[in-house]
Amino acid sequence: MRHHITLRIGPATFRIGSAWRQPIEQLARLYAAYPDVQGAIADFTVRLQPTSLLRRFVRPSIFITGDHGLADAAPMSLAHGLLAAEMGMNLQMALGWRRHLLLHASSVEKDGRVLVMTGESGSGKSTLSALLGERGWRFMGDEFALLDCDTGAILPFPRLVSLKNRAIDVVTGAVGEARMGPLLTATAKGDIRHMVPRADAVARMDEGGMPALLLFPRFGHAADVRTLGQGEIFMRLTQASTNYVAMGEPAFTGLTRFVRQVPARAIDFASGEEAFAMVDRLWEELA
Amino acid sequence: MSAALLVQVLRDPAQSGRLDAEGWNRLLAAARAERLIGTLAYRLDDVAVPDAARLVLTDAKRDTAREGQQALWEADRAADAMRGLDVKPILLKGTAYVAADLRAGQGRFIGDLDILVPRNAMPAVERALIAAGWEWVKEDPYDEAYYRQWMHELPPMIHVERDRMIDVHHTVLPLTARQTPEAAAMIADAIPIANGLYILSAEDRIVHSAAHMLADGDMQGGLRNLWDIHCLLPDADPAALDARAARHGLARHVGQARRLAGALYGDGARLTLWDRLVRARLLARNGWGQESRKLLVFAFYIRSHWLRMPPAMLMRHLWNKWRKGHRPQ
Numbered sequence: 001m002r003h004h005i006t007l008r009i010g011p012a013t014f015r016i017g018s019a020w021r022q023p024i025e026q027l028a029r030l031y032a033a034y035p036d037v038q039g040a041i042a043d044f045t046v047r048l049q050p051t052s053l054l055r056r057f058v059r060p061s062i063f064i065t066g067d068h069g070l071a072d073a074a075p076m077s078l079a080h081g082l083l084a085a086e087m088g089m090n091l092q093m094a095l096g097w098r099r100h101l102l103l104h105a106s107s108v109e110k111d112g113r114v115l116v117m118t119g120e121s122g123s124g125k126s127t128l129s130a131l132l133g134e135r136g137w138r139f140m141g142d143e144f145a146l147l148d149c150d151t152g153a154i155l156p157f158p159r160l161v162s163l164k165n166r167a168i169d170v171v172t173g174a175v176g177e178a179r180m181g182p183l184l185t186a187t188a189k190g191d192i193r194h195m196v197p198r199a200d201a202v203a204r205m206d207e208g209g210m211p212a213l214l215l216f217p218r219f220g221h222a223a224d225v226r227t228l229g230q231g232e233i234f235m236r237l238t239q240a241s242t243n244y245v246a247m248g249e250p251a252f253t254g255l256t257r258f259v260r261q262v263p264a265r266a267i268d269f270a271s272g273e274e275a276f277a278m279v280d281r282l283w284e285e286l287a
Numbered sequence: 288m289s290a291a292l293l294v295q296v297l298r299d300p301a302q303s304g305r306l307d308a309e310g311w312n313r314l315l316a317a318a319r320a321e322r323l324i325g326t327l328a329y330r331l332d333d334v335a336v337p338d339a340a341r342l343v344l345t346d347a348k349r350d351t352a353r354e355g356q357q358a359l360w361e362a363d364r365a366a367d368a369m370r371g372l373d374v375k376p377i378l379l380k381g382t383a384y385v386a387a388d389l390r391a392g393q394g395r396f397i398g399d400l401d402i403l404v405p406r407n408a409m410p411a412v413e414r415a416l417i418a419a420g421w422e423w424v425k426e427d428p429y430d431e432a433y434y435r436q437w438m439h440e441l442p443p444m445i446h447v448e449r450d451r452m453i454d455v456h457h458t459v460l461p462l463t464a465r466q467t468p469e470a471a472a473m474i475a476d477a478i479p480i481a482n483g484l485y486i487l488s489a490e491d492r493i494v495h496s497a498a499h500m501l502a503d504g505d506m507q508g509g510l511r512n513l514w515d516i517h518c519l520l521p522d523a524d525p526a527a528l529d530a531r532a533a534r535h536g537l538a539r540h541v542g543q544a545r546r547l548a549g550a551l552y553g554d555g556a557r558l559t560l561w562d563r564l565v566r567a568r569l570l571a572r573n574g575w576g577q578e579s580r581k582l583l584v585f586a587f588y589i590r591s592h593w594l595r596m597p598p599a600m601l602m603r604h605l606w607n608k609w610r611k612g613h614r615p616q
Contacts (some may be wrong), residue, residue: 013339015312017575041308041339045316047575067319067576098346123593248353 001047005087008037009018010146010157010178010205011099015042019050020060023081030082030160030181030194044068044092048084051075064088068095080184083192086162093144093157094242100146100155101251104240107154108137109143113212113287114154115228115279116145116262119241121189127167128275130195132211134174139201140209148208149247152261154189155208158201164181168193170272212287214264218277221268225278228266234259263287288579289317290572294551297323297514300330303309303359311340313574320576321510324353325394335512351394355385358397361451362386364403367484368419372389374409374483376401379456379475379495384515391518396511399452403487403530405474406457413441413455415502420447429607437463439597459535463596468494468501468535489522490531497544498537505591509569510551516544517552 001017003024008014018024045067050056064087069171074092076084093102094215106129115137117125133139140156163171165230168191172180181194192251212255214233224260228236237255238244244251263286291315296303306314318324328344328351330345336344343398358381366376377383379401384392421444425431434442440456458470473495487495493516509518528602532541546565558566567585571580578584592601 041311041315041343043343044337045312045319045576048576049577067316096346098349099342157326225603246353248352 002048003224004141005031006036006037006040006042007031007229009159010141010155012093012097012157013040014044014046014083014092015039015044016046016048016088018048018081018085019056020048020062020078021226022078023048023062023085026082026182030196033196033199036056036225044089046085046088046234046257048081048088056223064091065069065073066092068092074188080187080192082181082194083162083184083187085151086160086194089159090143097146097243098247099287100148100175101239101247101254102241102243104143104146104242105145106142107140107156108132109140109156109209110137110283112209114140114145114209115213115215115217115287116154116190117217118145119217121243122164122219124167124217124275126161127163127219127272128217128279129170129234130161130163130167130171131272132276133198133201134257138204139197146208147211147254147258149250151208152210152254153208153256153274154211156201156205158197158205160196163193163195165190171195209260213283214258214262215282216264216265216266218268219275223274224268225264225282229263230259232265234276242269288570288572289313289320289574289576293317293321293323293327294510294570294575297327297330298520298552300334301577303331303334303336307323308337308339311337313341315340316574316576317572320572322396322508323511323514325396326435326511326514327394329394329486348394351396354397355395358382358385358400361400361449362384362402362447362484363482364419364446365400365453366415368415369404369412370423370483372408374404374408374412375474375477376483377474377487379403379483379487380499380515383492384518387480387486389518391530395515398496399454400584401456402454402594403453403458403470403474403477405471408454409441409457414519416444416480418454421445421453423449424452427611429611433604437461457517459495460503464502464594466498466536466540468498468537472534473483489519490524490528491566493519493523493528493544493612494527494532494535494541496531497540498535501540501543502537502594503591505588506565506568509565513544513548513551513569520545520548 003021004017005024005027006015030271038083044067048062051061051063061075062071062084064084105116106115106125107116108129119125129142141158142161144157145154146157179196184192266280305391318327324347326327358564362378362382369376381397382400389615423445424445431442439458439461440454443452443454445452459468473491475489479485496516500509532538546556547564550558568583571578571584573579
């Protein structure tokens with residue numbers, strides 16, 4: 001394809017091709033501090049291609065695909081090209097990654113031990129991981145936590161953090177403009193802005209850690225902490241995994257061990273400060 | 288063209304030794320797009336491969352192994368549902384190759400479960416499958432009626448719990464096609480394998496694959512079909528294959544499949560002009576895994592409809608599909 005870039009995030013290398021220049025330029029700027037892997041053999045190919053010949057030039061419209069794709073993926077405007085590239089990489093991981101169990105979760109690390117936070121879109125797990133990453137934790141990822149089914153460790157996947165709507169101002173205030181990507185308005189999920197993780201998160205992106213605490217955060221509710229049964233935790237994690245079925249027996253064994261060994265709580269909170277206090281306390285008590 | 292590179296490496300795995308990283312990226316993208324990555328992985332077992340590529344190939348092998356296991360389970364479930372019907376469940380394509388442990392099954396991607404049963408047993412098979420949890424995928428009455436009147440298979444069904452598709456065939460080509468293979472002869476000569484399952488004879492396997500590739504459809508996935516044929520050919524007796532192909536009215540197609548398999552994956556063959564056009568269509572894939580040669584690909588798409596039905600019927604069919612909002616990809 002005419003424009004392309006190769007990026008490595010944690011254990012996965014992506015070759016991203018685009019019919020247009022803008023998305024690749026934006027990626028190059030925001031991933032500038034990541035390892036230089038130009039010319040490497042990639043695990044996945046991502047393609048940002050026009051939905052039709054005409055849509056390359058007139059009201060350009062991106063069809064996101066690659067080695068793995070969805071035939072009915074919604075087309076995206078070129079103005080959201082950066083988001084399209086990020087979604088393209090996520091799509092490859094979600095459908096094609098087989099070397100670790102993929103949990104739709106954010107994760108942060110302290111003293112070699114990992115806090116995993118999982119929840120639906122809008123639960124606050126991304127924002128929480130981004131902000132904890134500015135408060136003494138090492139940010140490991142806001143979208144996927146990779147569970148190594150052999151060792152039980154969680155490995156980082158520290159791509160750009162994707163912040164939505166209200167979280168944008170909160171996080172921009174905390175990290176400053178220099179680490180923020182362009183504001184993408186009126187996407188399917190509202191306003192989105194990407195944040196570059198701290199240098200230490202990128203420098204240590206090959207370094208995993210053993211999971212020590214699992215949280216199910218829920219933003220926008222009165223403060224509360226609940227315990228969950230292991231059966232429920234297991235089922236929720238299989239639902240939060242895109243490759244649990246495809247990985248077969250190793251995934252079952254690895255996830256069973258994870259659920260048995262890692263203490264878990266569901267937490268509700270109405271503000272960031274409340275969430276930080278809960279995380280600190282639970283980490284102190286349980287991890 | 289990267290499909291050409293893929294074909295080269297499948298034919299002679301040592302050719303991968305001269306690839307740089309860019310070459311590997313093109314090879315892997317083309318192999319994935321053609322659903323030949325698992326096959327490629329097995330072919331490259333005994334040659335030195337860069338670590339990064341080896342990881343990708345190992346993933347592909349693991350995936351196809353799981354797919355094979357899943358396919359065998361689906362075959363087992365379908366056979367179980369049909370028990371007591373006095374109908375031989377004959378496996379076709381990928382599942383058959385894996386179930387019989389044929390070379391064509393090694394690393395093969397397997398989509399749906401395809402089985403062949405006699406046409407007069409179709410209603411009983413349909414009832415048995417529905418009772419065992421399969422249900423219709425297509426809701427559209429036109430498509431449903433079209434399948435039942437003109438196609439060589441039931442409309443696709445999907446299992447309600449396992450989310451896997453089954454295609455129940457009663458012959459090899461649509462009833463509207465110009466050739467009418469003898470399904471009864473294929474069924475009569477089917478070979479039992481393990482667990483109450485059957486596969487076609489060595490010759491019929493090739494006839495079926497060649498018919499599927501060259502007398503039906505627009506050659507999507509043609510490189511994989513041709514790889515199947517290349518792997519199936521050594522099991523068949525050449526004279527018996529000629530006789531069988533002639534009996535099914537598919538001598539021309541089997542001859543072309545042999546030449547193309549020889550030219551692309553074997554020791555070479557003399558190609559006719561028409562063979563060369565087909566080869567150009569088969570190799571229409573670039574280093575990003577995208578389809579190239581759009582006009583040629585579109586021409587083969589048109590041809591696939593031409594093959595399937597007489598002109599007046601084709602016009603009616605296209606009009607109906609257009610009205611319903613269907614557009615060629």
